[in-house]
Amino acid sequence: MLLLHTLRTEKDRVLAGLAKRQVANAEATVDQIIALDDQRKALQTSTDSLLAERNNLSDKIGALMKAGKREEGNAMRDKVNAIKDEAAIGEEELKAVKAQLEEALLGLPNVPHQLVPAGVTEDDNELFKPFAGQLPTLPAGAKPHWELAEEYGIFDLELGVKTTGAGFPVFTGQGARLARGLVNYFLDRNTEAGYTEYQPPLLVNEASARATGQLPDKEGQMYHCTEDDFYLIPTAEVPLTNLYRDVILDESDFPIKLTGYTPCFRREAGSYGAHVRGLNRVHQFDKVEIVQFAHPDNSYAILDEMVAHVGDLLNELGLPFRILRLCGGDLGFTSAMTFDFEVWSAAQERWLEVSSVSCFETYQSNRLKLRYRAEKGTELAHTLNGSALALPRIIAALLENNQTEDGVILPKVLHHYLGMSKLVRK
Known part of the structure; x- marks a missing residue:
């Protein structure tokens, strides 16, 4: 606010x-x-x-x-x-x-940082860091991840329809193992970078959703448990950030770094078409989040640090990626500046967004009443967060980019977590 x-x-x-x-x-x-x-x-x-x-x-x-x-x-x-x-x-x-x-x-959104480009849609976003290497080329007959999922027993969309509805995939066998391994890998790398791990609730009250800006902006995108007036979280950002609602910090406390794994729930109303097939857009997915509370003088340096951290994760996974700085028209309601990470999907031949890293300046902290003690009374802290990382499109890109006749080759950093070097056909 x-x-x-x-x-x-x-x-x-x-x-x-x-x-x-x-x-x-x-x-x-x-x-x-x-x-x-x-x-x-x-x-x-x-x-x-x-x-x-x-x-x-x-x-x-x-x-x-x-x-x-x-x-x-x-x-x-x-x-x-x-x-x-x-x-x-x-x-x-x-x-x-x-x-x-x-x-x-x-009802008034945050004011974009002066470096945020003007623009109306995602087509106006700034290509902040292009991919400098060689995009992977696949042999003839390469398949998109939803076909590979059936071949390798990674996830089952029909089982999700049976138990819940469309957009709720069921991960099975080595697919469930891959998802678990990715979560552990992301959490380990985040804690190594100084983030404290939390396991927050998956439902929040209205005050929490309002404090981080999901309400009143995204009411239609959230699942609402009306009898208890709880909301299923769209991201771990909501409960993690609200841990510091109505808190007064000392300057020496900064920076405060939190990370957490949660399932995320999004209605994604109006999302249809070939571009949302498979794992490209689902209603429930796993994600590891990073959140920071910072002194206003340092928040944009910390934003750069968080962007570099997410880039390191993608480099270790061997996924080609590019970074966009979102234009004003594509910027989230609460954000002052956002960088989107997109990985290359070789079988679909298009870029898939896998992470957004944002600085909100005082917009969230004003709602949270999150302050710190300064020389002349209390001041509002700055809040930041980012995906490190969301699983569905990461899994989609790993499957598509690394498919071979002998199986799907896994990045070396995951071998320890999965106990195997490749996925094999069922």
């Missing part, structure tokens, strides 16, 4: 950033927010004044009654009651204005 101070003092920068996002009526919305805040301040001042006058007169009533001036005391009591009624009306108006102000602020 954007800071009111920022909207007032840096309005031109805010509007320029929102223009990169193609936000309609941005200036009118910002002006409305500022006007609501002015109204809030005026109502707060008048209500506080009435309450102070009520308290002052209430103190005098007792003295008048003790002095035997009952008539004067009763007259003052009538005045106090009138002030009390007026203050109650003011408090209700104040409550309503605060609710309008919060709703307007929650």
Whole structure:
């Protein structure tokens, strides 16, 4: 959530950033927010004044009654009651204005960093780091991963349909072993890099979803358990980040580094077509997440560090990848800057997104009320997160890129975790 101070003092920068996002009526919305805040301040001042006058007169009533001036005391009591009624009306108006102000602020996305390119769709994203090597070439008859999955017994989409519905794959045999090995590999590499491992809940309350920005922006993409008012997590980012909601840190605590493995649940409404076949887009998938809380002075250096870390993971897996810096129109609602990693799918002959690494500046921490003690009081921390990594498309690329007549050759870094060097046909 954007800071009111920022909207007032840096309005031109805010509007320029929102223009990169193609936000309609941005200036009118910002002006409305500022006007609501002015109204809030005026109502707060008048209500506080009435309450102070009520308290002052209430103190005098007792003295008048003790002095035997009952008539004067009763007259003052009538005045106090009138002030009390007026203050109650003011408090209700104040409550309503605060609710309008919060709703307007929650509906305003984060301001992109100045280096974020302008643009409308993913076609306008900046190719930040192209793949510099040779893309793998496959022999004639090479198969996409959904065909290899059947041949090798990796996952079964029909079993998922049977037990749940479309988009819920069932990993079997060496496929389940591959998924488990990848999770362990990612967690080990993350903890080696200084991240503390957590195993968070898979359901969160509304306050947690609101604090990280999933609500109200992504209500339609989340599975909602209505009876208990819990949400299935779309990413471990949500529970991990909320571990530090309403926390005040010391500057010496930075940087704080968390990692965790969870299944993730996304409705992915409206996702159809050949481009989402197999594991390209599913409703439940496994992912290892990294989260950092940083001092504002260091957050973009930490973003670079996180990008390098994810790049190292992909290099060790031997997967060709490129990095995109997302344009304003393709940027996530809460992000100030995002880098997307895409791996090459040799059989499909296209790039598949496998990770997003983002800096949110103070947008999430303002909702979280995550602060640190500075020289002049408390300040908001910066939050960052990234996928390190999401399994489905990683598995898809490993299967497609490494298929041979003798089996699917596994990267050396996975041999220890799987106890084998290749996947074999069932």
